[in-house]
Amino acid sequence: MTDPPPIPPEAEPEAHHATEADEDRVLVDIYGEPDPDGFYRGGG
Amino acid sequence: MGSASAMIAEARKWLGTSGRPNTLTRAYASRHGDGFLRAPWCDIAVTEWARRSGNADAVLPAGDRAYTVWHAQDFQKIKRWYTGTAANIDKAKPGDIVFFDWGSSNTIGAIDHVGIVEKVLGGGRVQTIEGNTGDACKRRVRSASSIAGYGRPAYTAYKWNGKAPAATLRRGDVGDRVRDLQNALMKAGERLPEFGADGDYGVETVNAVTSFQRKHDISETAGVYGSRTAAALQKALSPRPPEEDDEVRYYGQLNNGPAAITPISIHPGDATAIGFWGDNGIQQLPPASIRVAIHDAKGWYSEILVVDSAKPKPWIRFRDPKTTDGVSIRREDDGAVAVAWDAS
Structure with missing residues (x-):
């Protein structure tokens, strides 16, 4: 086991949204x- | 023991989890400090899924991760990293850990999000399960343009045991038992053309189960793998006893008595299976028990059979009929029940 990881930064907005237009379909x-x-x- | 399907099954349990702190961040924070309670939790989710599914060694090659850049580097260091080109994405597998950047750079330093591949869609796209997307655990569809690359955990290889799993399984179930069912269905002649044995009891598996039920006249809820369907599927996978009009090439009676041995010579290629029956029911005797050893080009293998007139005649299908040249049967009981055999 290595050192505990750092607290990560917030992800870019794209991470929180669909990035493919047909995702729902x-x-x-x-x-x-x-x-x-x-x-x-x-x-x- | 972990597997890709166990990892995916664990991830699926968390669909709908949202907000911070949540159960996943609390678990991680309990080991690494309260600073993680409200931290971005996409990689925390992957870490917890891996630990809870027995996949920590495979998914976390350098231990717990919350920082995606380090996690991707872990895979790179052990040479299990694949850059996010469209061609590589099409070679991804369910259970791969997929890392995202949003500038099409494919550089590990630009990664800020992670998920797990649930399905490979083709055309450089995958369907994922991601924690902390919209502060929730959701399914997404992602393409090579937003994927920096993926790590391939050294999951324990799944191997089907050749049997139908025990009931009950239904739509929405996931994991290796579902893969067992899917392999069994395909072995029984059903089709899973798009997803195959992916460990996911979805529409395709529902349709295959329904088709099997219809063909075998099983009265059970359509598409649900219940006890009747399980029994029929196991029967369908069993060695096929010769039909009435099959030519019986060899037949005889076992030598009776405790530990009695009956040697049988078979001309290679003449028979594909051997079956047994006994009349223990007439005198209300216990079923007969025999050890059947079969010889072929690879050597000997054996199986213990119970011969009970109240149950279907047990058969052993030869693993290599072309080279099978001998069978030796030893009574494992007191030899009181007369047992006959035939091979064809």
Whole structure:
């Protein structure tokens, strides 16, 4: 085990958003519709 | 023992986790200090998933990580790092740890986010599970343009044991038992054309289970792998007993008595399986127990069988019929039940 890691900086905004225009369509195709909170929880 | 599918299964459990602190950051902070309670937690999530799924050695080659740059360097140092070109992304595998930068630089120093590959989509894209994306754990679709590279953990290789798993499994389940089911379904002739044995009980697996149930006339909830489906699938995987019109080339009766041995010579290529039956039910005797040793070009292998007239006739399919030239059967019981055999 090495030294404890440093506290990381906040990620760039892109990390928090879809970066592919068709993300929702792809996820719906694989997992079905998201739950009411917008999470895709289904099995693919 | 860890595996890629166990790692993915663990990640899936956390879909929907949001906010800080959360269970993942609390666990990490308990080991590394309260400063991590509200820290950016994408790599904390990967660290916790690895620890909880038995994959710490594979996913965390230098120990716990919260800082993505160091984590990527860990993979680079052990030569398990793949730069995020479109060609490389198409070679990624479920369970790979994927690191992001947002300037298409593919430089490790620019990395500030991480996730796990759940599916490889082709066209230089993957579908991921990421912690701390919108301060939540979500599925994302990412392309080579935002991927700096990925680390390939030295997961324990999965190997199917050739059997159908025990019931019950259903849509949404993940892990090696699902992979066992998927391999068993494919062995039984069902199709999983897109995702194969990926350990994810999704629509494709539901359809394959439903198809199997329909073909075998199983009355059980469609698409759910329940006990009836499990029994039928295991039966489908068992060596196929010769049909009535198959030519029985060899047959005979075992020598009776404790430890009695019956040697059988077989001309290589003549038979593919040997089966046994006994009449213990007539005299209400216990089932017969026999050890069947089979010889082929690779040597001897053996199996113990229970021969019970109340149950289906047990068969052993030869592993290499072309070179199988002998069988030796030893009674493992008191030899009271007469047992007959045939090979075809």
